[in-house]
Amino acid sequence: MEYKELELLWKQYDKKLDNLEELNKKLLKEMLLRKPQKKLNRLKVGRIYSVIALPIILLIALHPHFNINNITWIFILGCILTLSVIFYLSLEGVKSYHILKTIDLSSDTIIQSLVKVTKLQKIANNYKKSVFILYPIITIGIILIGRSAFVFNIKTIIFLTVFFIITYVLNIRGGCKYKNQIDEFEKDILELKEYSEKE
Numbered sequence: 001m002e003y004k005e006l007e008l009l010w011k012q013y014d015k016k017l018d019n020l021e022e023l024n025k026k027l028l029k030e031m032l033l034r035k036p037q038k039k040l041n042r043l044k045v046g047r048i049y050s051v052i053a054l055p056i057i058l059l060i061a062l063h064p065h066f067n068i069n070n071i072t073w074i075f076i077l078g079c080i081l082t083l084s085v086i087f088y089l090s091l092e093g094v095k096s097y098h099i100l101k102t103i104d105l106s107s108d109t110i111i112q113s114l115v116k117v118t119k120l121q122k123i124a125n126n127y128k129k130s131v132f133i134l135y136p137i138i139t140i141g142i143i144l145i146g147r148s149a150f151v152f153n154i155k156t157i158i159f160l161t162v163f164f165i166i167t168y169v170l171n172i173r174g175g176c177k178y179k180n181q182i183d184e185f186e187k188d189i190l191e192l193k194e195y196s197e198k199e
Contacts, residue, residue, distance in 0.1 A: 033105050033106060033192070035188055036105055036185060036188035036189060036192065037105055039181065039184065039185045039188060040100060040103060040105065040185065042181070043096075043100050043120075043181060043182070043185065044097060044100045044101065046178070046181075047093050047094075047096045047097035047100060048093075048097060050089070050093045051089075051090050051093035051094060051097070054086060054089060054090075055086055055090070058082065058086070058142070061142075061146075062142065062145050062146055074144050074147065075144065075145060075147075077141075077144055078140075078141045078142065078143070078144025078145035078146075078147075079141070079145060080141070081137050081138065081140055081141030081144065082138055082141030082142055082145060083141075084137070085134045085137050085138040085141065086138070088130070088134065089127075089134070092123055092126070092127060095123060096120060096123050096124075099116050099119050099120050099123075100120070102116060103116050103117075105189075105192070110189060110190075110192060113189050114186065114189055114190075117182060117185060117186045117189060120182050121179070121182050121183070121186070124175070124178050124179040124182050125179065127175050127178065128172075128175040128176065128179060131171050131172055131175050132172075135167075135168050135171050136168075139164055139167075139168075143160070
């Protein structure tokens with residue numbers, strides 16, 4: 001075998017090795033993308049649910065009270081309080097969903113993804129803080145809307161107080177859970193960054 005033939009074979013072999021290495025990197029990157037992509041999809045679904053669920057649940061629960069006989073200034077005040085909280089939460093949910101929708105892990109740079117995640121963290125922090133104020137406001141609003149259904153005796157007051165405390169704690173935990181999901185998503189993106197830097 002002549003030297004030129006040997007050199008040609010070696011170059012072909014070297015090219016195959018390069019192609020194989022490129023394929024391995026691509027497969028590894030796709031594998032690393034799977035986990036954050038699943039989390040991204042879950043976060044999107046969660047935001048859609050948060051925007052749609054609360055208004056529907058409240059509409060179903062309170063619709064019997066929407067009649068002409070109940071329209072008083074107390075009822076209107078309850079509607080204003082409730083709708084203002086729903087509007088704020090829906091606006092934050094839509095903003096979060098819009099940011100999540102713009103994240104494309106396969107084409108965005110790591111820095112671009114991290115900038116978007118930072119915006120999400122800011123919204124999540126605002127939600128965590130606002131729960132302490134917004135939840136009592138919406139609770140008062142709901143009670144004012146449905147006051148005709150309540151007979152205010154000691155049992156009702158105890159029930160409403162216990163119900164408020166339990167749901168208040170659950171809302172605070174929900175805000176913390178959402179923040180933790182975003183933090184985990186950020187960790188996955190940082191892992192991708194580490195892998196990209198090693199390439």
